[in-house]
Amino acid sequence: MNTSDTHALTGVYVTDALDFDERRASDEHLRACPECRTEIEGFRATTAVLAEVSAAEPPATLRRAVLDSVDRGRQTPPIHDAKRSRSSRQLPTKFWQGLAAACVVIALAATLFGYSQHLHGDSVADPGVAAVLREPDVMATSGDLSTGQATVLYSARGQVGVLLGRSIPSAAAGKTYQLWVMHADPTPSTSMGLFHPDALGTVLVTFSGDLVPGDRLGVSVEPASGSSAPSNVLAVLPVRS
Amino acid sequence: MTRPLRRQGRAQPAHDAAIRTLESLIAASAHGDEEAFGQLYDLTAARVYGLVLRIIRDRGHAAEVTQEVYLEVWRQAARYNPSKSTALPWLLMITHRRAVDRVRTAQAGSDRDLRYAEKNVERAYDNTSETVERSLDAQRVRQALGQLTPVQREAITLAYFGGYSQTEIAGLVKAPVGTVKTRIRDALIRLRDALGVNS
Numbered sequence: 001m002n003t004s005d006t007h008a009l010t011g012v013y014v015t016d017a018l019d020f021d022e023r024r025a026s027d028e029h030l031r032a033c034p035e036c037r038t039e040i041e042g043f044r045a046t047t048a049v050l051a052e053v054s055a056a057e058p059p060a061t062l063r064r065a066v067l068d069s070v071d072r073g074r075q076t077p078p079i080h081d082a083k084r085s086r087s088s089r090q091l092p093t094k095f096w097q098g099l100a101a102a103c104v105v106i107a108l109a110a111t112l113f114g115y116s117q118h119l120h121g122d123s124v125a126d127p128g129v130a131a132v133l134r135e136p137d138v139m140a141t142s143g144d145l146s147t148g149q150a151t152v153l154y155s156a157r158g159q160v161g162v163l164l165g166r167s168i169p170s171a172a173a174g175k176t177y178q179l180w181v182m183h184a185d186p187t188p189s190t191s192m193g194l195f196h197p198d199a200l201g202t203v204l205v206t207f208s209g210d211l212v213p214g215d216r217l218g219v220s221v222e223p224a225s226g227s228s229a230p231s232n233v234l235a236v237l238p239v240r241s
Numbered sequence: 242m243t244r245p246l247r248r249q250g251r252a253q254p255a256h257d258a259a260i261r262t263l264e265s266l267i268a269a270s271a272h273g274d275e276e277a278f279g280q281l282y283d284l285t286a287a288r289v290y291g292l293v294l295r296i297i298r299d300r301g302h303a304a305e306v307t308q309e310v311y312l313e314v315w316r317q318a319a320r321y322n323p324s325k326s327t328a329l330p331w332l333l334m335i336t337h338r339r340a341v342d343r344v345r346t347a348q349a350g351s352d353r354d355l356r357y358a359e360k361n362v363e364r365a366y367d368n369t370s371e372t373v374e375r376s377l378d379a380q381r382v383r384q385a386l387g388q389l390t391p392v393q394r395e396a397i398t399l400a401y402f403g404g405y406s407q408t409e410i411a412g413l414v415k416a417p418v419g420t421v422k423t424r425i426r427d428a429l430i431r432l433r434d435a436l437g438v439n440s
Contacts, residue, residue, distance in 0.1 A: 008419065011426030015400035016341040017407040044330040047401055051333050052378040053386075054402060058293035062304050065283055067275060069308055070315040075273065087250040131309050134346055160313075208316045 010036050012042040020136055020157075063185030067196045080105075129153075132162045133222065145219055145235045148201055152217050154239045159210050161239065163217065165203030171196065171221055179205055180218040180230050181239075211239050263328035271318035278315060285329065289336045294342040296404040306343050310336045341404040385435035390429050396421055397428035 012018050013026050030036050097147030132138055142151040150169030155161065163179060171177050179192040192207040217237045220230035261269075261277070263284060269277035289310055289374075294303040313335055321331055387393055395414060397406045411418045432438075 008422035010424050011397075011429050012400065012407045014429065015397070015425060016338050016399040017405065017410065017421075017425065019406055019408065041326065041330075042433050042438060043429045044326065044334055045438045046331040046429055046436060047337070048327075048333045048436060049436050050380065050382055050401060050432065051288050051292045053382045054291040054295040055287040055379070056294050058286045058290035059300070059304055062286070062290070063279070063282055065304075066308050066311045067279055068314050070275065070278060075271065075316050075319060101416070128312070134342065136342070136346065158313075159317075162350050178270060184342060210314075 001128050010039045010043060014040055014047060026148050060226040090092065095117055128160070129204065130160065132160050132206070135160070139239070141237045141239065143235055143237050149234060150203070150237065152219045152237045152239055154211065154217075156211065160206065161211075161217070163205045163207070163219075164201060165197065165201070168200045168203050169201065174224050175221050176226060177203075177234075178220050178222045178226050178230065179207065180220060181207075181211060182216045182218045182230070182236065183212075184214045189230055191226065191228070192217075196223075215239055223235075247273070260371060263332075264323045266416060267314070267318050267321050267328055267331075271321070278311075278318075281314075282311060282414035285332055288329070292336050292402075293340040294338075297344055297401050302343065303340075306339055307336075310339050313339070337401070337404075345406070371423065381436065384431050388435055389431055392416075393424050393431065396424035397432070400425050410415045 009026055009029070013030070015022070018026060028211045030040070043141045045134050052081060080154055130155050132155055135158040137157045138155045140151055140153050144150070145165055146169055148165055148169070150163060150165040150168070153162050153164070168177075176194045176196065178194050180189040181192055182189045192209070192210065193205065195203060217239045218233050219235045220227075221232045221234060222230070254436060261280065266281040266284070267276045270281060286307070287357060288304060290307045293306045293310070294300065297303045310332075313330060317335075321328070326334075386398075389397070392414070396410060399410045399413065400407070405413065407418050407421050410421045414421070416424075
């Protein structure tokens with residue numbers, strides 16, 4: 001990228017005016033260019049002031065809806081600096097893009113959960129799932145989990161994912177399922193929380209995190225309070241190619 | 242009613258021992274403090290929702306995207322780094338990207354034509370717009386927008402408030418993409434200087 005291109009890049013970057021592929025290329029450049037990053041920070045602060053002219057009163061019901069949804073939403077743990085530098089904005093080597101992929105993913109979700117509404121329909125059953133499906137780079141992987149099947153949808157761009165399962169038996173008494181992001185050695189696995197299938201064996205767990213190529217999603221069976229590292233691993237699904 | 246954040250901050254009741262900055266509210270939210278998160282919402286929702294609405298132009302979808310934005314903020318709160326960015330730019334960065342993603346994926350393209358685009362450009366610095374609070378900050382922004390050249394104003398407005406990509410803008414204004422890029426950057430430099438934003 002030559003200098004004039006580089007300088008011009010900062011404005012379209014901050015205003016999200018780049019197409020997705022261009023954005024990926026820019027991320028790469030910005031990692032190596034402190035001048036651009038400084039300019040971008042200033043532009044972000046500028047656009048934050050600009051947004052004052054579009055301020056509008058949200059519907060009164062929205063506050064309740066937001067607080068209800070965070071009440072159910074899991075939070076992402078802070079990441080260690082070492083991991084941040086390793087993983088920051090690493091680019092996936094392969095994308096499921098375009099209509100075909102979107103159709104596959106939507107059909108999959110529809111099969112599993114009877115989502116009848118279109119992706120952009122007016123109502124969305126689960127905001128977490130909807131958010132994942134809406135990402136243009138969402139990838140899907142399926143595999144067996146115990147006696148049932150599990151599918152993982154993950155978007156590297158949105159750093160959000162969802163584990164869907166069906167016909168998953170309940171964990172044995174005093175046990176729980178635990179979801180993990182399993183990193184390449186020597187980084188220890190990160191817990192993404194505990195989960196239990198519902199009475200019909202359905203599982204729906206949303207998670208968020210900056211997964212890098214090589215990271216996999218694991219499901220283990222643990223004592224009821226969960227563990228700090230996976231012990232009895234039932235399934236491992238590749239998430240990022 | 243939307244008021245500038247600083248004034249809302251001062252308006253906190255006196256018994257509220259410490260006036261909490263947006264940054265500290267995000268830090269508290271990262272530890273699962275829903276009350277702090279509620280305050281963060283109260284102080285920022287008008288800007289978040291308003292920006293989404295401006296880009297998406299549908300109240301129902303704007304509410305939905307706003308909800309997604311706050312859910313993402315809640316989830317990512319622990320990763321917010323106040324030494325890298327103040328809170329509002331961080332929050333509005335998430336907001337803008339989500340709104341743009343929605344409008345591009347949804348391809349509300351049918352009515353995203355030049356006529357609408359032009360209307361949007363006018364609205365950005367139109368004092369009579371009914372949804373705009375006439376705060377001092379908003380007036381300052383309109384003045385700053387007024388100091389741009391018409392092509393700069395058009396480019397920054399289409400990109401930031403219209404959610405158009407550089408390729409779409411190039412088509413709308415019949416200029417090469419490289420020119421559009423330069424106009425957007427020049428506009429932001431002038432706005433940054435006119436608004437006295439410290440980077």
